Amino acid sequence: MRVIFFSTQQYDKTFFNKFNDSYGFDIVYHKSELTLQTVNLAQGSDAVCVFVNDKVTEEVIIQLSALNVKIIALRCAGFNNVDLEAAKRYGLRVCRVPAYSPEAVAEHAVAMLLTLNRKTHKAYNRVREQNFALNGLLGFDIHGKTVGVLGTGNIGRAFCTIMQGFGCRILAFDLVANKEMEAAGVEFLPLIEVLKQSDIISLHCPLTEQTRHVINKDTLELVKPGVTIINTSRGGLIDTAAVIEALKAGKIGALGIDVYEQEEKLFFRDLSDDIITDDTIQRLMSFPNVLVTAHQAFFTAEALSQIAITTLKNIAELAEANNLTQKAALLV
Template sequence: MRVLIYSSHPYERPFLEKEAGQHDLAYTEQRLSLQTAQLAEGFEAIAIFTADDASAPVLQKLAAMNIRYIALRSVGYDHVDLTKAHALGIHIANVPEYSPYSVAEHAVALLMALNRKIAESRLLIQLQDYRLDILTGFDIHGKTVGIVGTGKIGMAFASIMKGFGAHILAFDPIENPEASSLGIRYVPFDILLKECDIISLHCPLNEHTKYLFSRDAFSKIKPGCILINTARGAIVQTEALLDALDQNQIGGACLDVYEREKAIFFQDLRGKIIKDTQYTHLLSMKNVLITGHQAFLTKEALTGIARTTLQTIASWAKGQRAASEL
């Protein structure tokens, strides 16, 4: 099967090629959009990432070029109009899981770097300033950690926090049967906000979770709480987060995702002015640590994503339904 890989980057191509088998893969760094959909002319399938646009108009254009298969190189599918895809007869499949530890461990890395002032410490060391006055953090041991979303990634994060000696609360409409073995206690959302010193987000973005962290949520959050978001940017309302930070309602934020990241992440913007004032405001704050949607970026995760993506393509090439078809 001839497959066009949209939003491809050098870091992932060796992993995709290793799993390609007999399939003919072509790559473009351009994102799928109404303007770039024509690049798929002559291909049988495409593979897209989180920054790509698979909205109804784009899908309509792809269908007119006889594209019937779209493989997502991600767990999330909030960037795809599934209803329209089904109506057009386009098959959509995601990567339901890869290495959950990649994202969970990155969330912990962000937490520890922010809490223990690693960036500030490195800067001071480079300046040969060895004073410790502004580098005080806190122990994770004994703190209450809240987890929103207890799927595989949330559970991996919980396991690490358990190793630190933290107490763990969780909010999820569907309780994970393995949670009790880690001593996780499910509570209502308002209780989680009120009692947790750290809150980490590991839920999908949908109509129920968009702006879950709004002004109302931040008004109820425990003072000094650190918020970690390695899930999807729009789970957190940026304007409300900025207000909470400016008013010292929360102690800090660790962000690997951002509400309007599609205009910024996954591209080289050196020499250009970023005009998103909310993003630049976040970037200027000492109690905010931002990475560019890299939490998934481990060799193990890239292997899993490539393998599942190409297994999906192989199933479609045989006329079979893909195991992860949505």
């Protein structure tokens, strides 16, 4: 069975080759993203494996169907980049990795929060230049602060647990309150109240039509002056233009983003010798109280191992003609 990988990085090859011994798939890796212009690279394959910035639109799915591809395997949790209805209409099965290492992403969110607060990235550079002054490095105690968490799936729950260890009051918003989390001391409140009361807001919800730009001009009017916002979920949860205005006005005290609305043009590439024409990301990076990382929250050995294991298992189970069941993390 041939599986064509798109948006491949060296670490994908390392981890998928390691765990493919149990399956023996014929894997072909391509650096190119899956688009209408590159879809012909899938010719001769039974399955394609895609990542967060591959655009699996209806037009791409039509072409995949014409190439007799049967499976679209996402090696990530989010699936907002796939037209699920089109996949269903054209008979392609879609699977994903709903949980690989929630702790990896949650811990990165905390790392961004600590870095922004205590300015360790700036202190590191100063000391290397023999500047041992503390001016400009003032932070605040996280202990005792109110932390708002939007989305309490596996990653959101892991983040709540960590922040409770810091001695924080945890407020959460989700469509359904988690009883176990409530029993552990997490307070579920309406979105407006979470935004109003939180000193720190961390985004852990999927990107849907309902959550797109959940942080926008109107919701930013509700937050406390000087609020810290962390986003390790999907770039589209934040209206970037509105956030820039809030940063300029001092409404947002600090912003940490591991994801970005237009990241497919930037992230997972070495652009150190290029001129970046995206004025929005350049403006964001010009703020001293903004920290940008390039979608690395998932990037741990444990997470990459689990992603490879689950993805290969999903493909194998879907490949069994008489076993297209709920064993795999099916979407359609």
